Amino acid sequence: MAVENASGRALRVGIAGLGTVGVGVVRLLAENRDILLQHCPWPIEVTAVSARDRRKNRDVDLSKFDWCDDPVALADHPKVDVVVEVIGGSGGAAKALIERAIAKGKHVVTANKALLAEHGTALARSAEQAGVALAYEAAVAGGIPIIKSMREGLAANRIEHVYGILNGTCNYILTQMRETGREFADVLAEAQQLGYAEADPSFDVDGIDAAHKLSILTAVAFGCEVDFAGIKISGIRNVSAMDIEYASELGYRIKLLGLSRLIDQGAERRIEQRVHACMVPQNALIAKVDGVYNAVVTQGNFVGQNVAIGRGAGQGPTASAVVSDLMDIARGRILPAFSAPADTLKKIPAAPEGSHVGPFYIRTMVVDRPGVIAEVAAIMRDENVSLESMIQRARSPGDRVPVVFTTHETSQAQVSRVVQKLGKVSAVVEPPHVMSIEQLS
Incomplete structure (x- = not known):
């Protein structure tokens, strides 16, 4: 969406939230204006902003922007084509603003991973039905596109x-x-x-x-x-x-x-x-x-x-991601939010608890006495958990000592049963600590 305004053809932006990221967006759009004009058919200009404290010193000039005390009002602002939401939170003003902006036919750029995690599918459907963008490059891994x-x-x-x-x-x-x-x-x-x-x-x-x-x-x-x-x-x-x-x-x-x-x-x-x-x-x-x-x-x-x-975070990287989304909107590049049209997104059930299979690391603290290791090994044998290695440091009879096991490929459910049984062994003096071993390249 691009419209005429007093300075010529421009994409007009309203920013909700003037913390680290919001201020970074204002700075980037001003400082890199010449670079953006090389890649966009018209300027990207901030026209309105909203934050909780109008009087706070943010070390950036906000005097030329319209101020909205209520962030949701940005969705109704006549000089805003795109709403940038960097308030945060999975509900409240952030959700209300995005829903209102979409209903008013305005594009949305957000850095709000919590909101997308909780309501992303529904928001994507609404955005596609309204023919507007729901863009969120800044929500995941900051400066990594x-x-x-x-x-x-x-x-x-x-x-x-x-x-x-x-x-x-x-x-x-x-x-x-x-x-x-x-x-x-x-x-x-x-x-x-x-x-x-x-x-x-x-x-x-x-x-x-x-x-x-x-x-x-x-x-x-x-x-x-x-x-x-x-x-x-x-x-x-x-x-x-x-x-x-x-x-x-x-x-x-x-x-x-x-x-x-x-x-x-x-x-x-x-x-x-x-x-x-x-x-x-x-x-x-x-x-x-x-x-x-x-x-x-x-x-x-x-x-x-x-x-x-x-x-993955910080003012510069996150602002860069927000502005990259604004540039796509200025170019007319509007894609489905989640790689496929929202109505075609599959509802795939989650894997059941304990189904992960792989090798595991198990560390337990035991009282060093004869037969303890055999007792622990017997529990693993009974649960059909095959050991790959064991580390036991210097012997200290009667003292607490760590014992570490790594397993061959087994299921999380089997390991959980082992841990539950180890917790009932009198010589085990603290809950065992378990981590999966991921054989990544």
């Missing part, structure tokens, strides 16, 4: 699986734990001081943020409805310095990964979506992605493996 890559560059392929490091905060924490030998709580506190983690870090460290993003990637990859509720989610709170040390000894690194793939269960296809800390081989490319960086790996049946690495 992964949505455009999957929806356009890889569109000729059948995507077989997708996985990645989808949360920079967790990746930073795990990297620092590995490099310094410090425990989770200590590194988290440092990450909060540096601004890499929120005061309440639950969304990040408990895997929710990564799961929101994975649900979106899954819908794009497999042409299915968004199913956030179908994701098996855990975070990194239980990863210890001891686990990271053992991982290194075994030839692995620990990463919080989001993984999604189609699996066959009898005559039915299901989607396995998981977010959890897991071990990956040290020589795998994704094992070498450290710090606040994100990475997304896709496997196409003709193109093979593609790896995209970049900053």
Whole structure:
């Protein structure tokens, strides 16, 4: 959509939310105006904004923009063609604004992964019925153009699986734990001081943020409805310095990964979506992605493996993703939100709990006494779990000592039964810690 305004032909933008990302969009559109004009048929201009505090100093000139105290009013603003929603949250004003904008026939660009994870399918249907764009490159992996890559560059392929490091905060924490030998709580506190983690870090460290993003990637990859509720989610709170040390000894690194793939269960296809800390081989490319960086790996049946690495958050990368969507709208490139028309998105059931199959890492703390290892091994034998290796450090009779097992390929359900039985062994003094081992290249 492009219209005439006082400055000539332009795409007029209203921005809801003037935090880090919203201010970044204003700056990028101003500072890179000449670059954008080389690629777009007309200027992209901010005409109206909305935020909670009009008086806050944001170190950017907002005086020439109309101000709306109510963000939803941007949808009705006569000088707004595209609404950029960077408020956040899965409901409230963000949802009301997007729904109103679509109803008014205005394009929407959003960075709101929580909203898309909860309501993405319904919003996509509404946008297509209204003939407007629902664009969200900034919602997944910040500055990595992964949505455009999957929806356009890889569109000729059948995507077989997708996985990645989808949360920079967790990746930073795990990297620092590995490099310094410090425990989770200590590194988290440092990450909060540096601004890499929120005061309440639950969304990040408990895997929710990564799961929101994975649900979106899954819908794009497999042409299915968004199913956030179908994701098996855990975070990194239980990863210890001891686990990271053992991982290194075994030839692995620990990463919080989001993984999604189609699996066959009898005559039915299901989607396995998981977010959890897991071990990956040290020589795998994704094992070498450290710090606040994100990475997304896709496997196409003709193109093979593609790896995209970049900053997953921050003002510059996220603003860049928002503006790339605005440029597509200015060029008239309006595509279905999730790679296929919303009415054709398949409803694929989630894989049942415990169905994941692969090797596992199990660490338990036991009282060092004769017969303990035999008792633990007997439990694994009874559950038909085959051991690949065992590590027991120096003997300390009567003391607590760690014992680590890795298994051959087995099911999550079998491992869960092993853990449940281990918890009833008197010599086991704390709940066993389990991680899957992902044999990635």
